[in-house]
Amino acid sequence: MAEIQRLREKVGETEKVTVNVGYVDLGHIDLLVREGFYSNRTDLIRTAIRNQLANHSDAIRQSIVRNTLELGLRKFTREELEAVEAAGRKLRIQVIGLAVIADDVTPELARKAIDSITVLGALQASASVKAALADRIS
Template sequence: MTDNVYKLRDKGGESEKITINLGYVDLGRIDLLVQEGFYSNRTDFIRTAIRNQLAAEAEAEAVKRSVVRHSLEIGLRDYSRADLELLKAAGERLHIKVVGLARIAPDVTPELALATIESITVLGALQASTELKSALAERIR
C-alpha cells in the first residue's frame, strides 16, 4: 500500500484555513513590510514565515526524527476501497498516521472502515465523507 504515498508540493492548490491572534505591534510591523513592498499582503508574509520556520526545523532534522519515532508518513496518503478490502480479507487492521493529507476514498463504506481502521492520527488534514468521519469519530485523534 506504500505505492500511493505522494510527497506534497510546498505550494499546493488545496489549503486549510487557520486563524491566529497577533499583537498590535507585530501586526503593525507586518503591515509596514507589506506597505514597503516586501510582501504582497499579510497572508503572503505569514505563509513565508511559516515556510521559513518549517525549513529551519527540517534542516535541524527535528521533524525527521519525530516522524521516525512516531512512524508517520509524510505527504499525501490515499486509502482506496481496494486497499481496505485487501486488509479486511487478510484480517489486518490499519493505524493511519500521516503528516500532511490523508484521503479515504468516497466509495469506502462506514462498515468497511470500521472493520479495517483501528485509529487515525493526522497532523494536517483528513479528507473523508462526513458519514465516514462520523462512524470513525472515536478512532480519530
C-alpha cells in the same frame, strides 16, 4: 536510521488557519507589505512558518522517523481497505499532511479495516465515515 516515506504533495491545496495577531505586530506586517518585502499578509505569514519549520527540520525529521509517519497526501481507496480487511489486517493510519478516505468507502468497511487514525494536518472523509471512526481518531 529509518527512511522517511514522502508521499506526493498536491500544490494549491491548503487549509485555512485563523491567527490572532496584536495590533502592533499587524502594523509591522502591513509596513513590510507596503515596503514591498512581501506581496501581502499571507505571504509574510507563510514565509515565517516555512522559516520556523526549516529551523526545526532536524527535530521534525527525527520525530517523523520515530513515529513512522507518512508525509504529504495519502488517499485510502475502497479497494485498498477491502484488501486489508480480506487479509485479516487493520491499518494504523499516521499521516502528516492530508489523509483522504475515498467517498465510496462505507462506514462499515472503515471500521473493519482501520484500527486508528492520527493525522497532523487534515483528514477528509465523509461525515458518516468520520462518525464511525470517531473513537479511533486522535
